[in-house]
Structures are given as C-alpha cells and as structure tokens.
Amino acid sequence: MTPLVEVRDLTIEACTDSGRRVEIIRGVSFDIAPGEIVALIGESGSGKTTIALNLMGYTRPGCRVTGGSVQVAGHDMIALPERRRAAIRGSEVSYVPQSAAAAFNPAHRIMDQVVEVARIHRTMPVAQAREKALALFRALALPNPETIGERYPHQVSGGQLQRLSATMALIGDPKLVIFDEPTTALDVTTQVEVLRAFKAVMRERKVSGVYVSHDLAVVAQIADRIIVLRNGVVQEDAPTPDILERPQHPYTRQLLAAFRPSTAPRVAAEAEPTSPEPLLVVRDIVAGYGGLDKTGVPRLRVLDKVSIDLAPGRNLGIVGESGCGKSTLARVIAGIMPAARGEIRFEGRALAPDLRGRSREELRAIQIVFQCADTALNPAKSIEEILGRPLTFYHGMGGRERDARISELLEIVRLPRALRHRRPGELSGGQKQRVNLARALAANAKLILCDEITSALDTVVAAAIIDLLKELQRELSLSYLFISHDLETVRAICDEVVVMYKGEKIEQLRPEIHGGEPRHAYTKLLFSSVPQLRTGWLDGLEQDPELLKAFAQR
Structure with a gap:
C-alpha cells in the first residue's frame, strides 16, 4: 500500500x-x-x-x-x-x-x-x-x-x-x-x-x-x-x-x-500532623461574581458553603471539572477574591477576607503558585528581580544578603545560578514554573496553594516538579493545597482529596480510594474517566448514560 x-x-x-x-x-x-x-x-x-x-x-x-x-x-x-x-x-x-x-x-x-x-x-x-x-x-x-x-x-x-x-x-x-x-x-x-x-x-x-x-x-x-x-x-x-x-x-x-508518578506513602513521622491544631480552617465559604444581592449573596455564586481543614505538614488535593470552583477557592484563601460569607482561620487566627486587610506576616505565610507561569512572571523583569522583590518586601533583605539568598533559591528549585540574569521569555516552561515556585519559597511560606501548576507541562517535566515539591516538603515542613484536574498527580502527592462539583464540596476521601468505591455518583464518574495506560481502555469503558446526562457540563 x-x-x-x-x-x-x-x-x-x-x-x-x-x-x-x-x-x-x-x-x-x-x-x-x-x-x-x-x-x-x-x-x-x-x-x-x-x-x-x-x-x-x-x-x-x-x-x-x-x-x-x-x-x-x-x-x-x-x-x-x-x-x-x-x-x-x-x-x-x-x-x-x-x-x-x-x-x-x-x-x-x-x-x-x-x-x-x-x-x-x-x-x-x-x-x-x-x-x-x-x-x-x-x-x-x-x-x-x-x-x-x-x-x-x-x-x-x-x-x-x-x-x-x-x-x-x-x-x-x-x-x-x-x-x-x-x-x-x-x-x-x-x-x-x-x-x-x-x-x-x-x-x-x-x-x-x-x-x-x-x-x-x-x-x-x-x-x-x-x-x-x-x-x-x-x-x-x-x-x-x-x-x-x-x-x-x-x-x-x-x-x-x-x-506513573510514585505514590509511595510518606513515612509515618512525616505523615502525622505536627500539631493537633489545623494549619488552615475554611468554614462555609460563599463567594462569586456580579455583586451582591439583597441577602448579601453573590449574584453568580461560584462557591457554596465550602469547608475544608488542612493539618500542618499535610497535603490536600482539590479536584473537579472546570467551573466547579477549585481556583476560586484558592483565590479566596489567598485573599485575592474576598468571600461574601464564611470564615478562614490560619494557625488559629481569623484572616481578613481581603488581602489588603491582612498583615505582612499573614501574607508571607500563605503563597500561591499560579497555573500559567507565563502570565504570573513579569516578562520585563529578570529572574533576579522577580525573586528579589519578595525577599525585600517580606524580609527587608538587600545587597549581598539578598543576592546570596537568590542563589540559594535557584539551587533549591534545581536551576543554574546563571539563569538569574535572564528574563522569563528565555526559559522553558518547566524552568518558569520552578521560578514561580522559588518566588513562593522566597517568602518562607508555611502553606503553598498550587493552582494547576503542572497542567501546562509535559509528563517528564511535571513528574520532576512533583518530585521537587515532595523534597521541599521534607526539607522545609511545607503544606500544600493542590488544585488539579489530573487525578493521578493529586494521588501522587496528596494525603486526602476533596471532590467539588458546581461550587460545592461533595466528598472527601483518601487517595488510595481512587479506583475503588467512592460514595458519590459524580466522584465515581470522575474517577472512572481517567484514561489508563493501555490500549482498548476507551473502547471497553462503560459509563451509565443517565449519570453522564445528570452531570453533563460539556
């Protein structure tokens, strides 16, 4: 032929x-x-x-x-x-x-x-x-x-x-x-x-x-x-x-x-919370867009009475389809988007809904790493300037002390020191995401909100970023709130997974339940839809048509 x-x-x-x-x-x-x-x-x-x-x-x-x-x-x-x-x-x-x-x-x-x-x-x-x-x-x-x-x-x-x-x-x-x-x-x-x-x-x-x-x-x-x-x-x-x-x-x-990212469990000493007090408590958060109606509720409600807890040294995954409220939840926790109702507590203290009402120490402790490093990093600034800004803002560093810390941060995220003089446009996607992460580490954060940080990366680079996050957690005692629609990635790094649907938290489970018997029908549909690394999986996939119709967001 x-x-x-x-x-x-x-x-x-x-x-x-x-x-x-x-x-x-x-x-x-x-x-x-x-x-x-x-x-x-x-x-x-x-x-x-x-x-x-x-x-x-x-x-x-x-x-x-x-x-x-x-x-x-x-x-x-x-x-x-x-x-x-x-x-x-x-x-x-x-x-x-x-x-x-x-x-x-x-x-x-x-x-x-x-x-x-x-x-x-x-x-x-x-x-x-x-x-x-x-x-x-x-x-x-x-x-x-x-x-x-x-x-x-x-x-x-x-x-x-x-x-x-x-x-x-x-x-x-x-x-x-x-x-x-x-x-x-x-x-x-x-x-x-x-x-x-x-x-x-x-x-x-x-x-x-x-x-x-x-x-x-x-x-x-x-x-x-x-x-x-x-x-x-x-x-x-x-x-x-x-x-x-x-x-x-x-x-x-x-x-x-x-x-196939490693899902080996962390050792018991690492897995146990270091304190009975949760690091982060989110209670009954209501948030959205379009202004508030007469009852004080957003006209376009994106989050509806969402509650989560996260212990020190633990990782919580947030999964669900586009539009379910995952990224909005991260922005509410960070104070970028103030909630209309509900409460956020960090290390036992209530946080102001708007980041402008939070202290510098509160801002330092919670950092967010965005999905798209291309838009998160200022293209006109060098890597040195990007990393130097949080060092000056949060820690008052300058001169040789700041220069030395920038070199340390680049080494921590496995980037050559010579990159400090380049601009984001001169780096690969994986390198830019590592700079994005290094900027969060520059603040000495206790909690890092990871918003789809591997979704734009190829498989090899994404796996390297996940390994780096695990290593940093061991070395720096960090906690992660990991937002993704990639269930395998969430399973590789998170202790528990929250499933969201149309702005609501519908289920919370441990990642080893993945592929097992989650309780909620939407979770079953979500987990069954993850492609498997074998030929014929799609042809043999059987899903309840009524379930697909009920949860259709396409």
Missing part, C-alpha cells in the same frame, strides 16, 4: 535571538498509511508540533527547512508555492488546534464559520455544506445538533467547541487531519467524550491522522502507532502496544515511568 504521508530526512533550522542558527529537527523520517493514526509524543521542545505543521507546508517564523522532503497525498509540501499549499490546507490536510477558542471568531455564528471551508475552496454549495455540517455534529455526538450551529462560540462549552473545531477540519473531506494537543485543556469526563467522537469519525471516514500529545494514556486510546521524539530526533517508532508494553529506547521508558 502506498503511504499517504512520506517524510524523509526532514531537517529544520531555527534562528536564536543572538542570530545563531540551530537544528531543531534533525533527519526525521516516517510514513503514514491511508486510514492510519500516528501519534507524535515527547516533551516540550521535542519538535512534535513543528513536524506536524510542516505536513501542512507551514514553517514557523524564524525557522526554515534545510533538508529532506515531505510528501502528502502526492504533493511536495516543501517545494510547492504557497498559493498551492494554501489550496491544499483545509481540503486535503486540515488542523485541529489545542485551543478551539482561538480558532473561532467570537463575532460570527458557529455554522457560518464551519461552512467557510467549503466556501473558500468551492468544494460544494453552502446549503450542501450546512447539511454536511449537521451530519458531522451528529457524528461527533454534539448536543442539539440542529441548533448548535446558530450559537456563537462563547455560548458553548470547551468540550463542545473542541468537537466543533473538528467539524471545521473534517467538512472538506481531508485525507489527513492533524490534532495538536486537542484534549489537553479538557476535564477527564469531557476528554473521554471528545476522544470517543474523534475516534469514531476518523474510523468511519477512514481518515489518516497525526495526533500530537505528551499524554501517553490519551495516545494509547486513539493511535495505531507512536513516534517518540526528543530534541528533534526520532527515538523510537513502533505500534502502540509495543511502545506501551515493550519499549526499546531508554527515553521511551523514561516517559512511561514519568506517566
């Missing part, structure tokens, strides 16, 4: 800020058969997306192809003039982005944007394209398929928008679809539905696919073959079962090990 895609010795160079040219893709070769789905996996910077985009004849700014060939359905995507490549994109090769929201124009209705591909390429009349779009809406299991196209992008959920972006990619009957981390930002229950829909449509239409991801469990459910990349070089290329069960390359084995 003639391959649909033939990549031979692809080499791509990039230009650094200093003007030096470096090879970022080095001699990559692979084939994709008609109807085959191939996954590209590897850590950030491995070249996954760069290779995938070049299958569409697109090379990122600052990069250039210096060698090799890319053939897709008989087209030389490197040698073709841009006008010809543009005609192929959307018709023979299409793309589903990581952020569906960025793919849609908020000012236009969804249906108008989906059929635009047919209008641009003149493949069919608009009326026929609308009928085809409706068929795809049904095939992708979208709710209210007859009317969902009349909505605007902001009027549908993230999972629905991701499937709608797939509709846009598939309406032109492409031979190859590129999926670039399309479920990374989705909750596990939504992810299951989206993966099922993608897989069903691709199989039914016999479309080839390239699935870019760092999530091996997701890849295991959809890919026929896996190509493992590192530093722009293919490390291993084999059928999915062989990669998962019989990995040959040491780096592939490292990826598999990182996906």
Whole structure:
C-alpha cells in the first residue's frame, strides 16, 4: 500500500535571538498509511508540533527547512508555492488546534464559520455544506445538533467547541487531519467524550491522522502507532502496544515511568500532623461574581458553603471539572477574591477576607503558585528581580544578603545560578514554573496553594516538579493545597482529596480510594474517566448514560 504521508530526512533550522542558527529537527523520517493514526509524543521542545505543521507546508517564523522532503497525498509540501499549499490546507490536510477558542471568531455564528471551508475552496454549495455540517455534529455526538450551529462560540462549552473545531477540519473531506494537543485543556469526563467522537469519525471516514500529545494514556486510546521524539530526533517508532508494553529506547521508558508518578506513602513521622491544631480552617465559604444581592449573596455564586481543614505538614488535593470552583477557592484563601460569607482561620487566627486587610506576616505565610507561569512572571523583569522583590518586601533583605539568598533559591528549585540574569521569555516552561515556585519559597511560606501548576507541562517535566515539591516538603515542613484536574498527580502527592462539583464540596476521601468505591455518583464518574495506560481502555469503558446526562457540563 502506498503511504499517504512520506517524510524523509526532514531537517529544520531555527534562528536564536543572538542570530545563531540551530537544528531543531534533525533527519526525521516516517510514513503514514491511508486510514492510519500516528501519534507524535515527547516533551516540550521535542519538535512534535513543528513536524506536524510542516505536513501542512507551514514553517514557523524564524525557522526554515534545510533538508529532506515531505510528501502528502502526492504533493511536495516543501517545494510547492504557497498559493498551492494554501489550496491544499483545509481540503486535503486540515488542523485541529489545542485551543478551539482561538480558532473561532467570537463575532460570527458557529455554522457560518464551519461552512467557510467549503466556501473558500468551492468544494460544494453552502446549503450542501450546512447539511454536511449537521451530519458531522451528529457524528461527533454534539448536543442539539440542529441548533448548535446558530450559537456563537462563547455560548458553548470547551468540550463542545473542541468537537466543533473538528467539524471545521473534517467538512472538506481531508485525507489527513492533524490534532495538536486537542484534549489537553479538557476535564477527564469531557476528554473521554471528545476522544470517543474523534475516534469514531476518523474510523468511519477512514481518515489518516497525526495526533500530537505528551499524554501517553490519551495516545494509547486513539493511535495505531507512536513516534517518540526528543530534541528533534526520532527515538523510537513502533505500534502502540509495543511502545506501551515493550519499549526499546531508554527515553521511551523514561516517559512511561514519568506517566506513573510514585505514590509511595510518606513515612509515618512525616505523615502525622505536627500539631493537633489545623494549619488552615475554611468554614462555609460563599463567594462569586456580579455583586451582591439583597441577602448579601453573590449574584453568580461560584462557591457554596465550602469547608475544608488542612493539618500542618499535610497535603490536600482539590479536584473537579472546570467551573466547579477549585481556583476560586484558592483565590479566596489567598485573599485575592474576598468571600461574601464564611470564615478562614490560619494557625488559629481569623484572616481578613481581603488581602489588603491582612498583615505582612499573614501574607508571607500563605503563597500561591499560579497555573500559567507565563502570565504570573513579569516578562520585563529578570529572574533576579522577580525573586528579589519578595525577599525585600517580606524580609527587608538587600545587597549581598539578598543576592546570596537568590542563589540559594535557584539551587533549591534545581536551576543554574546563571539563569538569574535572564528574563522569563528565555526559559522553558518547566524552568518558569520552578521560578514561580522559588518566588513562593522566597517568602518562607508555611502553606503553598498550587493552582494547576503542572497542567501546562509535559509528563517528564511535571513528574520532576512533583518530585521537587515532595523534597521541599521534607526539607522545609511545607503544606500544600493542590488544585488539579489530573487525578493521578493529586494521588501522587496528596494525603486526602476533596471532590467539588458546581461550587460545592461533595466528598472527601483518601487517595488510595481512587479506583475503588467512592460514595458519590459524580466522584465515581470522575474517577472512572481517567484514561489508563493501555490500549482498548476507551473502547471497553462503560459509563451509565443517565449519570453522564445528570452531570453533563460539556
């Protein structure tokens, strides 16, 4: 069988800020058969997306192809003039982005944007394209398929928008679809539905696919073959079962090990609270947006009478789908978002709802590490300035004392001291998140609120951050409130897990119950939706349709 895609010795160079040219893709070769789905996996910077985009004849700014060939359905995507490549994109090769929201124009209705591909390429009349779009809406299991196209992008959920972006990619009957981390930002229950829909449509239409991801469990459910990349070089290329069960390359084995974070319990002395008095007490917190009504309750209530306790030296995980109130709870505890009702006590003392009413010592003791280090770190400041500010504010440090402490903080989070003179834009995602953590440590915090701090990181880097958090806890007697939708990560670091749904705490349990018998129906649904690292898991997953309907937030 003639391959649909033939990549031979692809080499791509990039230009650094200093003007030096470096090879970022080095001699990559692979084939994709008609109807085959191939996954590209590897850590950030491995070249996954760069290779995938070049299958569409697109090379990122600052990069250039210096060698090799890319053939897709008989087209030389490197040698073709841009006008010809543009005609192929959307018709023979299409793309589903990581952020569906960025793919849609908020000012236009969804249906108008989906059929635009047919209008641009003149493949069919608009009326026929609308009928085809409706068929795809049904095939992708979208709710209210007859009317969902009349909505605007902001009027549908993230999972629905991701499937709608797939509709846009598939309406032109492409031979190859590129999926670039399309479920990374989705909750596990939504992810299951989206993966099922993608897989069903691709199989039914016999479309080839390239699935870019760092999530091996997701890849295991959809890919026929896996190509493992590192530093722009293919490390291993084999059928999915062989990669998962019989990995040959040491780096592939490292990826598999990182996906299964250590859940070994801490020793008894560490696990026991150092004091009978809770470190943090949160009681009956009510918070939200849109101002207060006549009864003093937020018009848009996000948290509804939430209560938690956290003992010194312990870690509490908060899990649940997007919009359940996890991050809002962290902001309320930190004082960034004042609660309308309820009480927060820290080390036995009541905290003011608003951080402006808290003492400097209270601010120092509770620090928050945000999900996106890109927006949490000032891009105009050097790492030295970013870490120096809390040292001066909380401890009055200056001069040599501050410089020495900055070096110590960088060493604590396993970063070279030479990075102190760089700006955040010059660091990798994992390095930026370590700086984010070092800034919290600069305050000598007792409690660190970790808000989805590994969700934007690849598996290997995320595992290293979790190991670092554990080590810091042993050395500094820290406590963590760990917010995540990644249940495996929470299980690896937390002593107990709180499950939230629609602003309410619905269950609290120990992580070893994960996969066992949680009491609440939503917890059962949440835990059963976590992809397992084996082929066939998705096909064999059986979930109560009434339960899915009852808890639908998609």
